[in-house]
Amino acid sequence: MSSHHEADILYRALFGHAAPAIIVQRFGPLSAQLEAGSSAADLAAYQRVLTSGADLEALEFAARLTSRLPLLTRKLAALVALAETLPENQSVYLNTRSSWPRGVAATVWAVLRSAALGLYGLALLRRGRYA
Amino acid sequence: MHDVLIIGAGAAAAAAAFELAQRGIRPLMLDAGAVDDNPTPRVEGNLYDFRRHHDSFDLHIGADYRGLAHLVSAEPAIAKLQAPHMAYVTRDAEVLGPLSQQNFAAIQSFALGGLGNAWGAGLYRWIAADLHDFPLTLTELEPYFDKLTAEIGINGAEDDLAEFFGNPAGLQPPLTLSHNAQQVWQAYQHHRTSLRRRGIALGRPRTGVLSRAHDGRPACDYSNLEFWQAQPYVFTPAQMLRKLNAAGQLNYYGDMLALRWQEHADHVTVTARRLDGGREAQFSARRVLLAAGAINSARLALQSAGDTLTRLPLLENPILQIPLILPASLGRRLDTHSFGLVQLNLVWQAAAWQTLLQGSLIELTAPLRAEFFGRFPLAGRSNLALLREMLPAMLMLQLYFPAQVQPPARLGLLADSRLRIEGASFAPDLSRLQPLLGALRSLGLWTHPALIQQPVTGHAIHYAGTLPMRSHPHAYQCRPDGRLHGSERVFVADSASFSSLSAKNMSLGMMANAMRIAAGAVQ
Numbered sequence: 001m002s003s004h005h006e007a008d009i010l011y012r013a014l015f016g017h018a019a020p021a022i023i024v025q026r027f028g029p030l031s032a033q034l035e036a037g038s039s040a041a042d043l044a045a046y047q048r049v050l051t052s053g054a055d056l057e058a059l060e061f062a063a064r065l066t067s068r069l070p071l072l073t074r075k076l077a078a079l080v081a082l083a084e085t086l087p088e089n090q091s092v093y094l095n096t097r098s099s100w101p102r103g104v105a106a107t108v109w110a111v112l113r114s115a116a117l118g119l120y121g122l123a124l125l126r127r128g129r130y131a
Numbered sequence: 132m133h134d135v136l137i138i139g140a141g142a143a144a145a146a147a148a149f150e151l152a153q154r155g156i157r158p159l160m161l162d163a164g165a166v167d168d169n170p171t172p173r174v175e176g177n178l179y180d181f182r183r184h185h186d187s188f189d190l191h192i193g194a195d196y197r198g199l200a201h202l203v204s205a206e207p208a209i210a211k212l213q214a215p216h217m218a219y220v221t222r223d224a225e226v227l228g229p230l231s232q233q234n235f236a237a238i239q240s241f242a243l244g245g246l247g248n249a250w251g252a253g254l255y256r257w258i259a260a261d262l263h264d265f266p267l268t269l270t271e272l273e274p275y276f277d278k279l280t281a282e283i284g285i286n287g288a289e290d291d292l293a294e295f296f297g298n299p300a301g302l303q304p305p306l307t308l309s310h311n312a313q314q315v316w317q318a319y320q321h322h323r324t325s326l327r328r329r330g331i332a333l334g335r336p337r338t339g340v341l342s343r344a345h346d347g348r349p350a351c352d353y354s355n356l357e358f359w360q361a362q363p364y365v366f367t368p369a370q371m372l373r374k375l376n377a378a379g380q381l382n383y384y385g386d387m388l389a390l391r392w393q394e395h396a397d398h399v400t401v402t403a404r405r406l407d408g409g410r411e412a413q414f415s416a417r418r419v420l421l422a423a424g425a426i427n428s429a430r431l432a433l434q435s436a437g438d439t440l441t442r443l444p445l446l447e448n449p450i451l452q453i454p455l456i457l458p459a460s461l462g463r464r465l466d467t468h469s470f471g472l473v474q475l476n477l478v479w480q481a482a483a484w485q486t487l488l489q490g491s492l493i494e495l496t497a498p499l500r501a502e503f504f505g506r507f508p509l510a511g512r513s514n515l516a517l518l519r520e521m522l523p524a525m526l527m528l529q530l531y532f533p534a535q536v537q538p539p540a541r542l543g544l545l546a547d548s549r550l551r552i553e554g555a556s557f558a559p560d561l562s563r564l565q566p567l568l569g570a571l572r573s574l575g576l577w578t579h580p581a582l583i584q585q586p587v588t589g590h591a592i593h594y595a596g597t598l599p600m601r602s603h604p605h606a607y608q609c610r611p612d613g614r615l616h617g618s619e620r621v622f623v624a625d626s627a628s629f630s631s632l633s634a635k636n637m638s639l640g641m642m643a644n645a646m647r648i649a650a651g652a653v654q
Contacts, residue, residue: 110513
């Protein structure tokens with residue numbers, strides 16, 4: 001799979017749309033560095049996940065909770081960092097308007113959503129035998 | 132023949148040179164001397180104004196992805212040292228000072244100014260309790276603390292921590308607190324009596340950060356940029372060395388790696404390797420001050436003796452990192468105009484460890500938000516949402532333990548010229564933290580033991596005690612005046628000479644002691 005396609009799939013899992021060209025360009029060499037530091041088993045498991053078409057967010061979360069698929073977690077974290085350096089993404093990362101109710105609601109929603117995704121991800125992991 | 136030769140160019144070396152300059156002595160300084168040569172233009176103004184209008188890839192990550200080294204290598208990393216502008220601080224360290232480590236993660240610098248280029252500039256006076264195991268008294272150090280306070284411009288306040296941080300005379304006013312730190316400070320005023328009864332005190336830190344313009348340097352501009360590039364209002368040893376060099380009070384030789392010394396009846400010969408060509412050169416001086424840092428001063432002592440058998444102690448402050456959430460600040464906008472490092476200090480008389488612990492409450496406004504991605508036990512998009520809503524409501528407590536809570540690491544020279552460091556695992560029983568966590572709750576700060584991080588020993592970068600000061604020293608120990616056992620002309624001027632290491636940041640004590648040693652050496 002090309003690093004362009006890979007960046008697109010991962011970026012979409014987190015941000016809901018295709019990766020900007022500058023992110024794709026920067027992700028390529030970084031992805032290679034991350035893979036160079038991974039074991040063959042980790043790399044194979046990662047590639048199976050990527051081509052599976054499964055819900056990557058759910059899989060990654062369940063894998064993180066169970067200490068599996070470390071390369072997937074590191075690549076998503078790398079994309080999150082690359083994305084933060086772009087001016088157009090600042091509203092994703094930075095809260096510019098104070099609202100305690102919104103903060104509480106966002107926290108509660110994040111917990112509930114994660115609980116559901118975690119269960120779904122664990123089922124996917126069991127079914128897919130990714131790692 | 133030089134009068135005084137200083138090996139190293141970190142905080143201790145700078146302080147020794149400063150004291151010698153005041154006595155009209157121009158020392159020769161040998162140093163590898165890497166300098167900041169990052170081609171990326173400096174960012175002016177505020178970090179977040181910059182981020183809103185410019186691509187910050189070069190500032191935060193860099194073309195070689197240095198800012199994401201923790202993801203690539205999965206090794207523990209100091210966030211501030213990962214900044215692309217800080218690359219020179221640790222450049223070639225593994226080549227110039229090769230190490231073999233177990234249960235220890237020493238970080239070395241061979242840059243002009245040493246690791247002080249990337250420090251938080253915590254500069255705390257010692258009190259008598261900090262010198263409990265030292266064969267010297269506070270009175271011997273006080274004049275040097277006074278001189279450093281006046282020269283550097285240290286901010287702080289006369290508050291509940293003055294009894295731990297010493298004489299507040301000559302301090303600049305404290306920095307303006309961030310919103311979160313202000314909330315905590317107000318809560319502390321409300322619960323102060325009860326907290327003091329529980330052995331917990333809170334107060335303003337002592338940092339070498341200017342709250343008012345001083346000595347041609349500007350006051351802090353609350354830009355959050357001190358995390359990402361050198362800012363003139365944050366004191367560094369490199370500033371002091373450059374000032375001495377410009378005034379002709381220092382004879383600085385960069386590109387020189389000191390290898391060993393040999394002592395003669397009336398002088399010492401130091402052999403160094405030129406880094407530009409690899410040839411060896413020799414320098415002679417009447418006195419030599421070792422100030423290469425606790426690890427490399429010990430390396431020099433072992434190399435000079437050709438000793439691959441002896442194992443020396445190495446002290447370090449174990450630390451815990453405790454993320455803290457202020458629920459009342461949830462959903463608050465990010466405090467983009469703030470000082471991005473230590474806001475408040477905490478001192479805890481911890482009965483469970485029968486010792487004083489010191490903590491730094493650090494703002495999280497400066498690092499990339501992405502640095503915390505995955506730290507919450509939540510799914511990816513939910514993590515992103517929480518970074519936005521919760522990080523502006525968080526502080527980090529970095530809790531320092533005195534070195535005595537664990538056996539010292541052991542350091543020895545291997546036949547292949549690497550230094551072998553074997554540390555002891557630090558595994559504190561976190562249930563002993565309950566009194567502290569309870570006190571933090573009364574300040575409106577919440578956490579959970581599962582969120583507490585325990586970096587590998589070496590992370591505090593407070594290395595000391597490899598050639599300790601004793602009243603009656605043995606081999607590889609030094610006398611109270613700094614002279615190494617068996618030597619008349621070689622003095623240990625850096626933290627290698629520490630007899631013990633309290634939980635307090637050691638930098639100012641190390642600098643004052645270096646001045647004392649330098650003054651004694653030339654008397």
